[in-house]
Amino acid sequence: MAVMTMVQAINSALEIKLKEDSNVLCYGEDVGVEGGVFRVTENLQKQFGEDRVFDSPLAESGIVGTAVGMCIAGLRPVVEIQFCGFVYPAFNQILSHVARMHNRTRGRYRMSMVIRFPYGGGIKAPEHHSESMEALYAHTPGLKVVIPSNPYDAKGLLISAIESDDPVLYLEPKRIYRAIKQEVPQEKYSIPLGQAKIVQDGHHLTLISYGAMLREAQKAVVMAKKEGYSIELIDLRTISPIDKETIAQSIRKTGRVLSVTEGPKSFGVGAEIMAIANEEAFLNLEAPPTRLAGFDTVPPYPRGEGWYFYPPERIFYEIKKLMEF
């Protein structure tokens, strides 16, 4: 065991897979010498050499498009996009090829790649550095979408993602890159994709979140406890495929559900959770399934962040409304 931040835990997962499998490569902008702008790939180039861990030219379509070719030729690239707002030049490659090559070739070619990138706001970064657009990828058939909320899960999930023969978008909540330190085994372990985690049992209301918002949700759970409410907290961990069973079971038990996500509200991940509540737990509902999410706006520049990234009090306020419904 060692105490690690999420950055260190991700680095550890990459190191283990690079060591274990010579088909694994890591590249992206400033990934090599610099070790990534967040230092997630620190020391990996030194350890594994420039043909396995390297700086790409500044071109995201190039990063993902070449990864498609590498997968076709049997490699397992783990590529980094520097920030969530800079995936878009690679969108054509992701939607047109990464998500479809396996189906198109009737299983002949597997897109065994991981596309990693920091996402989400709250660090007072310039425009395009704070978006939380996981719903775009979750909406795309053929992709898996993973978002860890703590260092332990980050490592185990990334190992599974790299070992997955399907393409995985691995979104890293940069707000908590270094905010949480945790005991993390130095050796290899994995956490299966597609399984949510019940962080805390409760019987009054199911609170569902992931990524950086999970921490805020945890704070709200403490506030709710003071009012006598027992909250069941679920960490999705994998956004797509979503763990319907764990969500549905919990809602059938509590009869109330609140989702807490960061990205824009309409057509988001919360809406999917609401649909599950209706489809799988309708007869058990005691209050309207409710979403708390970002405004349907772009994340504001840093000075407006205080308005956009809501505090735990906001989650508590919604819990209270549902409990008093």
Added chain:
Amino acid sequence: MFTEYDPLHDKMLQILDCSGNIINPKFMPDLSLAQIKEAYKWMLYARIADIKAVSYQRQGRMYTYPPNLGQEASALGTAMALEKEDWLVPAYRELAAWLYRGVSVKEVYLFWGGHEEGSKFASAKNIIPPCVPIGSQTLHAVGIAYALKYKKQNNIVLTYIGDGGTSEGDFHEAMNYAGVWHAPIVFVCQNNQYAISTPRKKQTAARSIAIKALGYGLKGIQVDGNDFLATYSAAHAAIKEVREGGMPILIECITYRQGAHTTSDDPTRYREKEEEEIWLERDPIKRLRAYLQQKQEWNEEEDKKLQEQYEKEIEEQFAQAEKQPYPLSDIFQYMYVETPENLRKQQIEYEKFLNWKETQKWQ
């Protein structure tokens, strides 16, 4: 000029050497001493605003900021060759060009100080906001150029991009479109040797960036980006040629980012002190000052006074930027021309929560 400095010849246009001597009188621009002195003042003004931004950031009063230190001649020389009604399409590291075009320091500080009011650039004409997604602005520039041509306006567009940015597909599409449309546009690549930590040689196997122009049917030229007279001279010639109906031109300014990529970057991780020192010798402001000194157009006392005056002005602008309020409504108001009802309700809901929060006692 564009024949003599055809990128195939691997020559770089330089007029002023590092000690302030004119070494290439043939291409000496048609500028009076007074105009050159004016240029020097703009560069000084931009440098002070830049240095202050970094220090405000260090004090926690400004967010992530990308220093321009060392790139003043490359930005100013190119922008100064424009006419009033021409268009400027920024990347994000050409502060001197923005200021010269009329953007206020207050707006610049609002932008990097995290306020959208700072990307309106309301005080400058025919300019668009800084562009964070690398390279994408070059296509906007070509679109504007097409529109100018379509409207039979005799104006041109000048757009900026970094050396790293030339790897993005958008840049290649922009050059290609510009050529096919024969659009009135000048591309300026500020090759400051790095894209964050990635050196220029890892961006392209081409022997210069200027040479890329040829593949798209454009003209290219490499200039010493730390030599104001060279950047002005090349831009002036390029703009004139393009305005008169010539093919678009790509100017590669060879310069150096003396500071960090941004205030969150640490260049010691990827480059050597010795390299930084070599480039300090070539500093654009030092060079132009040496020239003016030779011409008896500069004295220390006057310079000191000027600096003090600029510092005061810039501090006042910062104070104004710092005071700019950011009400909740700012987030919603500009998403659409016609705000949808759903969005309006989200604001009202949030206000309800804020009112409730006020009434609670929080331990």
